[in-house]
Amino acid sequence: MNFLISEKILFNPEDGSLTHCETNDTVQLTLTASRIFTALLMAKNGLLEREQLLKEVWDDYGLQSSNSSLNQYISILRRALSRFGCAELIITVPKMGFRLNPEVNICPQEIFTLPVSDISAPQHASKKTRLSGQRLNSITLLLALICGVSLMLFYFILPAQANHYALYGDRLNAGCNLVFMKDFNKNARKVAKTHISAILQDNQAACGPEKKIIFDSNDSFTSQSAGRTLLALCTVGENEQIISCDNFHYNNWGEP
Structure with missing residues (x-):
């Protein structure tokens, strides 16, 4: 239903x-x-x-x-x-x-x-279906x-051609794929990865080959604050298809 x-x-x-x-x-x-x-x-x-x-x-x-x-x-x-x-x-x-x-x-x-x-x-084919x-x-x-x-x-499946968002792939040191929902420059990506690692540690979450992280941040984004942040830690199956995700949302969260 x-x-x-x-x-x-x-x-x-x-x-x-x-x-x-x-x-x-x-x-x-x-x-x-x-x-x-x-x-x-x-x-x-x-x-x-x-x-x-x-x-x-x-x-x-x-x-x-x-x-x-x-x-x-x-x-x-x-x-x-x-x-x-x-x-x-x-x-x-x-x-x-x-x-x-x-x-x-x-x-x-x-x-x-x-x-x-x-x-x-x-x-x-001409028979009417009773609904x-x-x-x-x-x-x-x-x-x-x-x-x-x-x-x-x-x-x-085809993020590069998606109508709603362009996705930007990367990789976390822990070994899992990382997807940014906006095009951060090299320095911003480095800061983002630091925040991501801290968020995972804060929530006792692990990243590995069978995982994919989707990361988005709005408003201010500095080494002291990640602004409004949404991190999705997703389990992937064959062909990198997403099976399920756990979401972590922070507002003006800063790395301790």
């Missing part, structure tokens, strides 16, 4: 993609962020307490949870939704947890597939989602 948010954003819990229905612009959420967002969308009573989110997203999967990590992922979700003009969707309930804004329209969308016989047998009353709308949204996912794959 997909979710249509504010009649303009389509969220697919299966692959964690947020797609703007008009532009087909897509944001790919990490597995953890997708689980948090799905839990919020599926919450029957609206409010989800922090303890419940930590259990459903981390504890139930044998992962170490913390309120700090939850806050970071909520911030990442809000940032992704803000890109599509929906920053007000997730509301913090002080000392309790989080809920979705009741003033934002959220509509579950069923995904329909055509029977195999209708696809493979030309003689049945729900919103058949045309669902198919349109599904096609938009497919286009969005295709753009996301194009973004990762």
